[in-house]
Amino acid sequence: MKNIIAVFLKQLSDTLKNKTVLIQFAMFPVLVIVFENAVKLEDMPEHFFARIFAVMFVGMAPLTCMSAIIAEEKEKNTLRVLMMSNVKPAEYLVGVGAYVFVMCAFGTAVFAAVGGYTGADLALFVGVMSAGIILSELTGAVIGVFSSNQMTATSITVPVMAIFSFLPMLSMFNDTIKAAARVTYSQQLSELINGIGVSEISAESMIVISVNLVIAVALFTMAYRKKGLE
Amino acid sequence: MNCAIRTEGIVKSFGSRTVLDGIDLDIKGGEIFGLLGPSGAGKTTLIKILTGQLTQDSGTSYIGRKDTRKLTGADHKRFGITMDNFGLYDRLSCYENLLTFARIHGLPKSSITDALAKVGLSDAAKTPAGKLSKGMTGRLKLARAFMTDPDILFLDEPTSGLDPVSADEIHRIILSEKARGKTVFLTTHTMTEAEKLCGHIALLNEGKIVEYGSPEEICRRYDHQRMLKIHLSDGRDMELPHNSDAAAALSELIVSGRAETIHTTEPDLETVFMELTGKELSA
Ligand SMILES: Nc1ncnc2c1ncn2[C@@H]1O[C@H](COP(=O)(O)OP(=O)(O)OP(=O)(O)O)[C@@H](O)[C@H]1O
Ligand SMILES: [Mg+2]
Numbered sequence: 001m002k003n004i005i006a007v008f009l010k011q012l013s014d015t016l017k018n019k020t021v022l023i024q025f026a027m028f029p030v031l032v033i034v035f036e037n038a039v040k041l042e043d044m045p046e047h048f049f050a051r052i053f054a055v056m057f058v059g060m061a062p063l064t065c066m067s068a069i070i071a072e073e074k075e076k077n078t079l080r081v082l083m084m085s086n087v088k089p090a091e092y093l094v095g096v097g098a099y100v101f102v103m104c105a106f107g108t109a110v111f112a113a114v115g116g117y118t119g120a121d122l123a124l125f126v127g128v129m130s131a132g133i134i135l136s137e138l139t140g141a142v143i144g145v146f147s148s149n150q151m152t153a154t155s156i157t158v159p160v161m162a163i164f165s166f167l168p169m170l171s172m173f174n175d176t177i178k179a180a181a182r183v184t185y186s187q188q189l190s191e192l193i194n195g196i197g198v199s200e201i202s203a204e205s206m207i208v209i210s211v212n213l214v215i216a217v218a219l220f221t222m223a224y225r226k227k228g229l230e
Numbered sequence: 231m232n233c234a235i236r237t238e239g240i241v242k243s244f245g246s247r248t249v250l251d252g253i254d255l256d257i258k259g260g261e262i263f264g265l266l267g268p269s270g271a272g273k274t275t276l277i278k279i280l281t282g283q284l285t286q287d288s289g290t291s292y293i294g295r296k297d298t299r300k301l302t303g304a305d306h307k308r309f310g311i312t313m314d315n316f317g318l319y320d321r322l323s324c325y326e327n328l329l330t331f332a333r334i335h336g337l338p339k340s341s342i343t344d345a346l347a348k349v350g351l352s353d354a355a356k357t358p359a360g361k362l363s364k365g366m367t368g369r370l371k372l373a374r375a376f377m378t379d380p381d382i383l384f385l386d387e388p389t390s391g392l393d394p395v396s397a398d399e400i401h402r403i404i405l406s407e408k409a410r411g412k413t414v415f416l417t418t419h420t421m422t423e424a425e426k427l428c429g430h431i432a433l434l435n436e437g438k439i440v441e442y443g444s445p446e447e448i449c450r451r452y453d454h455q456r457m458l459k460i461h462l463s464d465g466r467d468m469e470l471p472h473n474s475d476a477a478a479a480l481s482e483l484i485v486s487g488r489a490e491t492i493h494t495t496e497p498d499l500e501t502v503f504m505e506l507t508g509k510e511l512s513a
Contacts, residue, residue: 006333010319010326017321017358077317081374084281084311085334086303 003087007095011069015103024064025103028057029110036114050115052169055190057107058132059165063140064157065100070144071153089224097137104133121197128196131209132189136164138216145223185212232294233259233308233381233413235280239289242275249275251437253289257430262404262414264424266503267434273417274313276434277384280415281311293382307335310375312368313386320360324351324370327359328377335378345373349403365396372403383407385416389423401427421500435507452502461491469495 015022035049045051073079082092108129117125143160147153168190171178181187188205195201240253249272257263265273278284280291282301291298296305319327328342346352349369354362359370368388375383388404389397404427408414418424424431425445433441433448441448456472460483470476472494483489 002336003334006330009333010322010330013326014319014321076320077315078319080283081316081331082334084283084306084309084316085331086306087334088303 003091004095004098007082007087007092008099011096011099020068021065021103024061025107028053028061029107032111032114047115050111051190051193054108054111054115054129054193055132055168055186056165057104057111058129058136058189059168059186060136060161061107062100062104062133062136063143063161063164065103066096066137066140067143067147067153067157068150069096069100070141071147071150074144074147075149089228093141097134097141100137100140101130101133104129108133117196124196124201125193128189128192132185135185135209135212135216138213138220139164142216142219142223145220145227148227183208185209235263235291235293235382235413235415237276237280237289237291240276240279240286240291241288242272242279242284242286248437250279250286253434253437253439255432255439255442257413257415259413260408260411261429262408262416262427264428264431265415265417265434266419266421266424266431267417268419268507271434272437273434274386277311277313277386277415277417281309281384282306307378308381310378310380310383311385312371312375312388313384316371318359318367318370318374321358323356323358324362324373325355327370328374331374331377337377341377345377348376349373350399365392365399368392368396368400369403372400376403376407380412382413382415385414387417387419390419397423421503433503433506440506441502448502452505457495459493459495460489463488463490 015025032049032053035053036047039049041048070079073082079092083089108126111129112122112125115125139160140157143153143156147156164184164186167177167181167184168187171181171187171190178187182204185208188208192201192205235255235257237253237255240250241248242250253276255263265276267273275284279286280293280298282298282305285299293301293305319330322330324346325342328345329339331337332339332342343352343355346355349372351366351369351373354366359367362370372385372388375385383404385404389400392400401423404414404416414427416427428445430442430444431448432439441451443451458470458472458476458480460468460470460480462468462483470479480489480492
């Protein structure tokens with residue numbers, strides 16, 4: 001436990017100094033406040049931006065941060081020092097994962113407030129966001145474990161992140177994309193969020209999200225077996 | 231605690247290239263042992279094997295009674311390691327860097343300030359590690375290695391690329407650790423460093439140990455290399471062998487008054503190494 005806390009606190013003291021990570025945590029929460037207050041379009045559904053940005057945030061921030069943190073730690077040879085100090089790989093990943101989760105929880109709080117969720121809707125929103133953060137973290141961890149430096153990590157992160165965070169938005173304009181996007185967890189999260197207070201949770205969403213989770217865990221196990229944390 | 235390091239017939243290849251080719255070493259606990267060799271000799275590779283970061287292809291290596299292929303986290307806690315592939319958190323301050331490891335090892339905060347003071351980095355406590363000079367970076371890495379009060383220090387080229395003053399400071403720190411009973415295994419390119427610090431040294435060349443002993447012993451073994459260096463009154467220098475063959479020539483030089491100064495040159499490790507391998511030690 002003390003190792004997890006040490007990793008968590010190390011990340012925490014890095015937050016304000018690490019611009020890559022800080023921007024990811026702050027960008028969409030700041031954008032949503034600006035857009036919700038400043039932009040009013042004709043026929044715009046209520047809290048349009050809160051919903052769309054929440055999904056993009058979940059698809060982007062945890063994924064980018066996890067992969068960037070792990071890849072940098074490999075590139076700079078600090079991960080090795082941790083491992084040689086008897087920090088277990090699982091402890092390291094849980095420490096970083098918990099940190100990213102907490103930072104994203106602040107973002108989630110902003111979206112919840114701006115989106116005006118209350119009561120059961122709020123609980124559902126937080127639940128959906130949390131599931132999304134964890135899935136994105138896992139995906140990011142796969143990339144981080146797979147890459148040996150930040151360059152590689154970024155070049156894999158960008159397309160993967162684009163798929164997960166932009167598909168739900170693009171699928172609003174194009175039915176073909178929407179059909180394809182259905183198999184991604186982020187599209188399902190988007191549908192769940194848009195359905196809050198309107199429709200029940202669909203079996204499809206639960207299945208797709210579970211399958212995505214299983215795939216992410218399997219990929220992670222594969223990447224970890226192949227590359228370890230070296 | 232038994233901190234002796236023993237290896238028998240260590241062989242390690244990367245692909246078809248044999249980097250270590252039968253390394254036998256017997257290092258007593260509580261001494262400073264120096265592994266010398268030119269770049270690419272396999273020094274770092276041996277440290278990695280001894281610290282469990284790599285596994286040898288064949289041969290055995292023990293730290294105390296423990297096979298280095300079976301080292302556990304608890305064993306690693308007894309090691310203090312500095313090497314190039316051990317990084318620092320560039321954006322975090324010196325203090326924060328050590329704080330992370332103090333937490334991991336369950337050490338009090340006072341151990342951080344103590345460690346920083348020991349390596350003379352108290353004033354830089356708040357400086358981000360990425361902004362430190364090379365010498366300071368080396369000292370911060372040493373502080374991290376010493377902080378846990380390990381029994382054995384593995385220092386891979388602790389002074390490489392440092393100016394003489396910084397190197398001296400690091401030597402002082404290493405000697406004070408030895409005085410506290412620690413075992414130190416260090417690698418270096420510089421003979422003067424080995425002569426100054428090490429009780430025993432081994433010369434590693436092309437994967438084999440080509441010489442082993444105390445620095446003085448080794449130099450004595452190559453005594454036949456001793457030369458007379460004569461500075462002549464016309465400004466030229468000449469060298470004569472340090473034996474009776476040179477007597478006639480030497481007396482002639484003295485009688486004629488042409489010899490201004492006469493020195494004997496002791497073989498130093500540098501020349502020993504040259505004779506053994508035909509190579510310069512320091513790149
Ligand atoms: N992981 C590896 N894969 C392939 N070759 C390697 C690997 N590690 C080391 N080598 C090779 O093994 C040889 C010895 O390397 P090593 O780093 O042990 O030398 P060294 O004595 O520490 O040299 P230096 O003084 O430059 O640090 C080198 O030729 C190096 O290229
Ligand atoms: Mg080396």
